Amino acid sequence: MTLTDDAAVTELLEQVADLSDHLVFLQRLIPQALALTDEAQATALVREAAALISTPGAALQVGGVWHGDTPGWLRALERPAAPVVLPRGSVHTGAPYTAAWRLTAVLAVPLEDGWLALWGKREFMAVERNLIGTLAQLLDAALRALRQRREAVQYEMQARDRQRAHAVWRAVTPAQLRPPEGYHLTLRSQPASDFGGDFQFQEGEWLVVGDVSGKGLPAAIITAMFASAFTVAARSSDLLSKLSEALYGHLEQSGKFCTLVALQLRPNGQVRVMNVGHPPVLLRRADGTLKEIRASAPPLGTFPLEHVTEELVVLHPGDALLLYSDGLFEAEDARGVPFGLDRTRRLAAESGPETFIERAVSALTPYTVTDDLTLLVLQRDPAVPSVQLHLTGDLARLPEIGAALRTVLAEEHPALMAAELALTELVVNAVRHGQARHLTLRVHQAGAEVLATLTDDGQAFDPRQVAAGTAGELREHGYGLLIVQRCAREWQYARVNHLNRQTLSLGAPAPLSSSPCP
Amino acid sequence: MPLTYTRTGPGLTLSGRLDAQNARDLREVLTEHAAQPGDLTVNLADVPFIDSSALAALVSALKDLRRSGRTLRITQASAPVRELLSLTMLGRVFGLEDLR
Structure with a gap:
């Protein structure tokens, strides 16, 4: 080697x-x-x-x-x-x-x-x-x-944060609402993500449904601000201007706007409806006829709120208000064709209030809903006894008014005599002076009062505008309207679709304070 | 609904509904009845419903009678009649006191 x-x-x-x-x-x-x-x-x-x-x-x-x-x-x-x-x-x-x-x-x-x-x-x-x-x-x-x-830990923390935030948001705009006294309420609240821009709040007799522009967290923050402003505003007689006052600045700063419908629901079926930039509210009568309550003001945050026309409606048993957000009619099918308002109306007319939401959801199956979807149905309790009577110009049928009233009121009900009298006067008036030939009377009991809606196809005529004359005077005309005035706690008139529509809350007459003439 | 009435001397007893549909008949009956001398008395105890058209007929008859120094008195009134007279405050005019 x-x-x-x-x-x-x-x-x-x-x-x-x-x-x-x-x-x-x-x-x-x-x-x-x-x-x-x-x-x-x-x-x-x-x-x-x-x-x-x-x-x-x-x-x-x-x-x-x-x-x-x-x-x-x-x-x-x-x-x-x-x-x-x-x-x-x-x-x-x-x-x-x-x-x-x-x-x-x-x-x-x-x-x-x-x-x-x-x-x-x-x-x-x-x-x-x-x-x-x-x-x-x-x-x-x-x-x-x-x-x-590390990412997993961070993601988990974020997810936990979002989960907590979602719970807070859900507490603010709950998925379930308490049915107001005298009404059935069904709600479907389906946000596009963890948070939605659609909202619904309730306070006392008030129910507000709305939509903050955009979605996700930014919209949810505005929604939360809305919720707290609403709680305070609901105690004021001027809910909307209070809301606008509290939020206009924030909405404008964040470049957002908000549509809403505010409803004040009285247990007897009388409802105040205010629509601020929201899609039309559908008033569906028990017989399936629809009326739209359209926006009477632009969305909050676009222009300072000046005037909102409020609509007063009476929901008789079985009548319902149907509310929906743009998530419904703006949903698109595979070809990009939107669900549309026409289809929404058809659906509302064809399906009863009990099935509207269910049928809308199943009709949406071939559509893609990209926005928050909120569907709400408020139906006046259909179990409350009510009656509908169709009359012609034939005065021989006047006794039917009393007979109809007696199907929903006991003989000793304090409003029965007053209601029969007042409604008879209005029917005679519409037939004699307005030449009405088709009249419809809907009546239901509301505690000690009777709520009645009379529609007739006679000439446009608002009987409330007629001076009724004073009681105790010896004359041959004008007693009819005096009687109605004294029996009506509330009396509204509207001309809708060539029909006169009067809505009255009738009760036993209050005693007159002035002394009778000899 | 046709008008149902019975006459006994100055007294006229009406029964059944009195409303816009038979108010014209009521006027005729009252006018006819007022042709006899003296005051007129009307018994409305058996009237289940009365409206302002029938009331107008009674008021018209009263005015006619007053022109000849006479009057029309309602002797008895059912609850609905009292209700109407109370609402219009015409009870005393027809000689009915203490409505309610």
Whole structure:
């Protein structure tokens, strides 16, 4: 065996020993890499590898941040696209590698999200480069796992936050409302995401349904502000201007606007409806006829609220108000054709209040609802006894009025005599003076009073405008309207679709204070 | 509904509904009855319903009678008649006191 051979064997043995060290290192590296909890541990592994291949300099950059002692010249270098050895002298590596005999090569290996560098040796052998390459792959996998674990934690925190926020939002605009006394209420509130811009609140006799423009969190914040303003405004007689006062500034600042319908529901069926920029409210009578209550003011936040016309309606048993948000009629099918208002109206007319929501939801199946969807049905309790009577111009049928009243009122009911008298007077009036030939009377009992709606096809005539004359006067005309005035707690008149419509709340007459004439 | 009445001397007893449909008949009966001398008495105890048209006929008859120094008195009145006379405050005019 020659000296050369000896040297060769020695070198070979050294290499084998190195390789064996490398193997031991790699064996240890795998579980350590898998358990990595931060970049400092990754840096420690890089340093260990550097010690193993006997080079003093090592640094790791992850996500643009250097870990370990990083000399200035290294910071000036760019991440390589592929593993590379920068030969000694090719980079200015600064002290202590400035003297010609100490010049160092730099081994640079890219990572997915950074790179690592080793230096301090004149050259890096293939076996050493392989070891560092393997280390880089392991670090990539470990750092990726670390990143994912961190993202998962963050995501979980965000998800928990959203969940809590959703619960708060749901408490503000509940998925279920309490049915107001005398009404049945059905609600479907389906936000487009965790939060919606559609809302519904309830306070005392008030119920408000609305839609803040946009959706998601920004709309939900405005909704929450609305809810608190509403609670206070509902105690005021002027709900809408109070709401507008509280919110106009915020809406304008955030570039949002809000549509709403405010309903004040009295147990006897009398309802005040105010529509501010919202889609038409559908008033569905028990016989399926529809009336639209359209917006009488632009949405809040567009123009200062000036005047809202309120509509007074009487819901007789079985009558209902149907409310819906634009999520319904703006839903589009596969060809981009919207569900539409016409179809909404048809659906409302064809399906009863009990099935409207169910049928709307199933009709939406082939449509994509991208917005919040809110459907609400308020039906006057159909179990309350009520009667509907159709009359012609034939006065011989007048006794039918009393007979109809007696189907819903007991003989001793305090309003019976007054109601029969007042309604007879109005019917005679419409037939005699308005030439009415088709009259419809709807009546239901409301406590000590009777709520009646009389529609007739006679000439337009508002009997409330006629001076009724005074009681006790010996004359032959004008007693009829005097009687109605004295029996009516409330008396409304409207001309709708070529029909006169009078709505009255009738009760036992209040005693007159003035003394009778002789 | 046709008008149902019975006459006994100066007294006229009406029964059944009195409303816009038979008010004209009521006027005729009252006019006819007023042709005899003296005051007129009308018994409305058996009238289940009366409206302002029938009341107008009674008022018209009263005015006619007053022109010849006579009067029309309602001797008895059912609850609905009292209600109407109370609402219009014409009870005393027809000689009925203490409505309610």
